[in-house]
Amino acid sequence: MKKNSDEWALLGGPQSFDAIRTTMNLFPPDEKLFFRHAKESFSEMRLTNNGPSLLELERQLASLHDVRHCIAFSSGFTAMYVAIRNLGLQGKREVITPSLTYRKMADIIEWGGFVPRFCDIDRETLGPSRETVEACITENTAMVLAANPRTRLCDIGGLVNLSRETGIPLMFDSVEACGATYHGRMLGGFGNCESFSMHADKMINGAEGGYITTNDSDFARSLSRARAFGFNGPDRIECLGTNAKLNELHAAVALSAVAHHGEQIGKNRDLHLSYQENLHGIPGFNVIDYDRNERRNWRSLLVRLDEAWPLTRDQTLALLNAENVLARPYYSPPQHITYGKEHPDRKDSLPVTEWASECHLILPFGSTVSREDTRIIGRLIRRMYEQGPELRKRLERDEKLH
Amino acid sequence: MKNSINDLAFFGGAPLLKNPLPVGQMNIPSWESFKEKIQGIFDRRYYTNHGVLAQEFEERLCRLFNVRNAVTMTNATIGLSLAALSMGLKGKVIVPAFTFAATAQALAWIGIEPVFCDVEPLTHAISKKTVEAALTRHPDVTGILGVHIWGNACDTSGIGELAKTHGLRVFYDAAHAVGCTHGGKSIGTFGTCEVFSFHATKVLNSTEGGCVTTNDDDLAERLRNLRSSYGRRRKVEIPVNANGRFSEFQAAFGLLSLNDFAANCARNAGTVERYHEGLKDIPGLRMVLPAAGEKHNSQYAVFEVDAECFGIDRELLADILWHENILARKYFTPGLHKCTPFNKKTQPDLPVTDDLCRKVLQLPSGSMVGLRETDAVIGLVRFIHKNAAAIREKA
Numbered sequence: 168m169k170k171n172s173d174e175w176a177l178l179g180g181p182q183s184f185d186a187i188r189t190t191m192n193l194f195p196p197d198e199k200l201f202f203r204h205a206k207e208s209f210s211e212m213r214l215t216n217n218g219p220s221l222l223e224l225e226r227q228l229a230s231l232h233d234v235r236h237c238i239a240f241s242s243g244f245t246a247m248y249v250a251i252r253n254l255g256l257q258g259k260r261e262v263i264t265p266s267l268t269y270r271k272m273a274d275i276i277e278w279g280g281f282v283p284r285f286c287d288i289d290r291e292t293l294g295p296s297r298e299t300v301e302a303c304i305t306e307n308t309a310m311v312l313a314a315n316p317r318t319r320l321c322d323i324g325g326l327v328n329l330s331r332e333t334g335i336p337l338m339f340d341s342v343e344a345c346g347a348t349y350h351g352r353m354l355g356g357f358g359n360c361e362s363f364s365m366h367a368d369k370m371i372n373g374a375e376g377g378y379i380t381t382n383d384s385d386f387a388r389s390l391s392r393a394r395a396f397g398f399n400g401p402d403r404i405e406c407l408g409t410n411a412k413l414n415e416l417h418a419a420v421a422l423s424a425v426a427h428h429g430e431q432i433g434k435n436r437d438l439h440l441s442y443q444e445n446l447h448g449i450p451g452f453n454v455i456d457y458d459r460n461e462r463r464n465w466r467s468l469l470v471r472l473d474e475a476w477p478l479t480r481d482q483t484l485a486l487l488n489a490e491n492v493l494a495r496p497y498y499s500p501p502q503h504i505t506y507g508k509e510h511p512d513r514k515d516s517l518p519v520t521e522w523a524s525e526c527h528l529i530l531p532f533g534s535t536v537s538r539e540d541t542r543i544i545g546r547l548i549r550r551m552y553e554q555g556p557e558l559r560k561r562l563e564r565d566e567k568l569h
Numbered sequence: 570m571k572n573s574i575n576d577l578a579f580f581g582g583a584p585l586l587k588n589p590l591p592v593g594q595m596n597i598p599s600w601e602s603f604k605e606k607i608q609g610i611f612d613r614r615y616y617t618n619h620g621v622l623a624q625e626f627e628e629r630l631c632r633l634f635n636v637r638n639a640v641t642m643t644n645a646t647i648g649l650s651l652a653a654l655s656m657g658l659k660g661k662v663i664v665p666a667f668t669f670a671a672t673a674q675a676l677a678w679i680g681i682e683p684v685f686c687d688v689e690p691l692t693h694a695i696s697k698k699t700v701e702a703a704l705t706r707h708p709d710v711t712g713i714l715g716v717h718i719w720g721n722a723c724d725t726s727g728i729g730e731l732a733k734t735h736g737l738r739v740f741y742d743a744a745h746a747v748g749c750t751h752g753g754k755s756i757g758t759f760g761t762c763e764v765f766s767f768h769a770t771k772v773l774n775s776t777e778g779g780c781v782t783t784n785d786d787d788l789a790e791r792l793r794n795l796r797s798s799y800g801r802r803r804k805v806e807i808p809v810n811a812n813g814r815f816s817e818f819q820a821a822f823g824l825l826s827l828n829d830f831a832a833n834c835a836r837n838a839g840t841v842e843r844y845h846e847g848l849k850d851i852p853g854l855r856m857v858l859p860a861a862g863e864k865h866n867s868q869y870a871v872f873e874v875d876a877e878c879f880g881i882d883r884e885l886l887a888d889i890l891w892h893e894n895i896l897a898r899k900y901f902t903p904g905l906h907k908c909t910p911f912n913k914k915t916q917p918d919l920p921v922t923d924d925l926c927r928k929v930l931q932l933p934s935g936s937m938v939g940l941r942e943t944d945a946v947i948g949l950v951r952f953i954h955k956n957a958a959a960i961r962e963k964a
Binding site for chain 2: 396401413414
């Protein structure tokens with residue numbers, strides 16, 4: 168395959184795959200289990216508003232994450248901004264968050280009633296650390312929103328200590344780390360709360376949905392009221408509420424996924440190890456490995472390109488995408504750049520973030536990718552390395568390809 | 570069948586109904602049709618992100634509302650927020666205090682300050698007059714959010730005229746008004762846009778869900794872009810990223826509900842008619858009827874309880890009914906001008922709103938309320954009125 172540069176799909180050759188391979192999880196739900204749960208909702212004539220599937224889902228997730236409370240929402244996006252609204256110190260303005268994370272984090276913070284203050288990240292973990300967050304604390308700080316990156320975890324211990332010492336509330340966005348442990352403890356109970364997503368392309372496929380985990384019972388109560396218009400009883404409103412309820416059908420889809428959580432992690436691990444085998448020893452193309460001493464979800468194939476790799480990250484992506492291998496840049500451009508365009512007073516310089524956003528990518532993973540696919544993709548990458556200089560020359564010459 | 574007031578469950582008797590009778594529509598499709606529809610989603614392995622069912626649902630909604638664009642949303646509350654964002658509304662917006670909390674909350678979440686206005690005593694809706702009163706207090710408002718309460722349209726032409734004079738935008742919360750018309754025209758086509766609800770308690774049911782309708786294609790495109798990158802027809806500028814996605818599961822349920830829509834409206838009309846016939850001679854009980862000469866969904870059986878004429882007040886009546894398993898709702902109370910967080914600011918006197926918040930009661934209607942149940946409720950209410958003095962004594 169790809170005996171010379173002409174054979175690359177981007178340069179006119181045939182595609183390696185007929186159908187796309189994506190980074191979206193899209194694990195098919197357990198249909199029997201879904202219908203079993205849906206039947207119960209039907210018989211109670213309860214399709215939303217704390218129906219049987221919703222309650223069961225919250226119970227199971229609380230157990231999975233080893234926390235007292237799980238509060239499910241219509242989406243991860245909404246779960247986060249409702250939590251932020253209820254957690255951030257009132258009268259303060261800024262939420263400290265890494266720039267190298269979900270591209271809509273700044274918007275979520277705005278929906279929560281605050282503005283973002285972007286912090287840099289640690290070079291090894293690619294997540295925020297005590298040092299990088301502490302550098303951003305001012306008297307305007309309302310809370311810290313620390314996102315766990317793909318594969319590694321951020322400096323959870325350091326950030327928890329910082330929160331305790333300063334009294335600044337701390338929330339972890341653990342969407343990418345669902346199922347992981349930190350020093351043997353399941354993610355879910357750290358900081359004031361943690362957020363997770365159940366969108367179809369995430370670890371738990373619930374079609375749409377998200378949830379917050381916490382050990383703080385008062386906070387849990389305020390979240391469950393806020394998601395149902397702030398009602399405490401039929402006639403009393405206690406806070407600025409909204410409709411962020413998760414309906415029974417989505418809860419049932421999520422339940423059918425949670426039941427196979429361990430099994431999915433096992434499949435992810437097999438796939439990840441297969442990729443590692445097939446990408447082994449390719450100069451400059453470094454797969455970031457999962458910590459073998461802790462529980463992980465193995466759900467992301469994160470790659471760091473270094474100087475030995477002959478192409479830019481974006482050239483690499485262009486070549487792969489043309490083959491129907493829908494690899495993606497890792498959080499690029501970073502938020503402080505895009506946000507900074509409209510808010511020049513927020514234009515901080517974050518050197519580690521800027522370095523990381525130029526040289527990382529994620530390879531397709533999840534239900535669209537088989538072990539055989541990892542072999543083919545491995546061979547593609549190897550060919551790309553071997554023909555790198557030639558490919559680079561051609562791509563840079565041909566303006567149409569930019 | 571109650572013979573003496575001691576038979577009332579409120580005073581220790583057995584409840585009239587074995588199972589609770591809710592006010593919500595609870596229109597649920599057959600299990601078989603549901604299974605088949607959902608199986609299609611599993612077979613296609615496409616669960617959300619504007620799939621074929623969501624697209625089909627939007628097309629059918631456009632036909633139902635006779636409108637160019639129907640943009641489905643996670644629910645009506647987020648629909649209201651995204652509608653306001655797509656219109657570029659900022660600052661202050663006039664909205665009634667006599668409405669469901671979501672109407673004003675949706676504005677507050679995007680930084681808009683609700684300016685509450687009163688409503689008309691007969692219709693329970695805002696009018697040119699009530700809006701003008703609010704406008705006088707706050708001449709710097711930028712828009713009006715009217716509510717087509719109980720499915721009866723606001724005075725859209727009066728309000729529209731007023732808005733035009735003062736350079737204000739107008740949109741409507743039409744959560745109650747799926748399938749209703751105004752002057753023969755479908756609600757869904759008035760103002761800049763309108764927002765509908767497909768919550769499980771509504772006549773059109775997608776479990777949770779809603780949509781924003783508009784004939785303004787550019788506005789529609791902003792709505793689609795705000796909702797998600799999936800389902801947009803072209804990329805346009807939006808003020809902030811949001812999430813208002815509507816899944817294939819919601820669409821499946823909504824499509825099945827649409828199939829039953831006409832039948833459910835007809836059933837509701839029968840219930841409302843029967844309540845009206847059975848209670849119209851009772852003093853102190855005024856039913857707010859579906860607007861005459863219009864198409865209607867008749868999903869609300871709404872009454873005003875005048876304590877003096879009826880004999881007991883709305884509170885006690887609701888309490889007595891609840892004990893009998895008749896889950897009548899005190900809808901709406903309290904008025905939003907008195908609710909957290911809006912009550913933190915000084916709010917105007919809204920006498921009609923305050924009065925309605927004390928008087929309005931919703932009686933059960935919907936799929937669980939057949940002739941027998943309607944007659945049981947009617948009989949009980951008549952009994953309560955007849956024995957009001959004794960009940961008041963004993964309570």
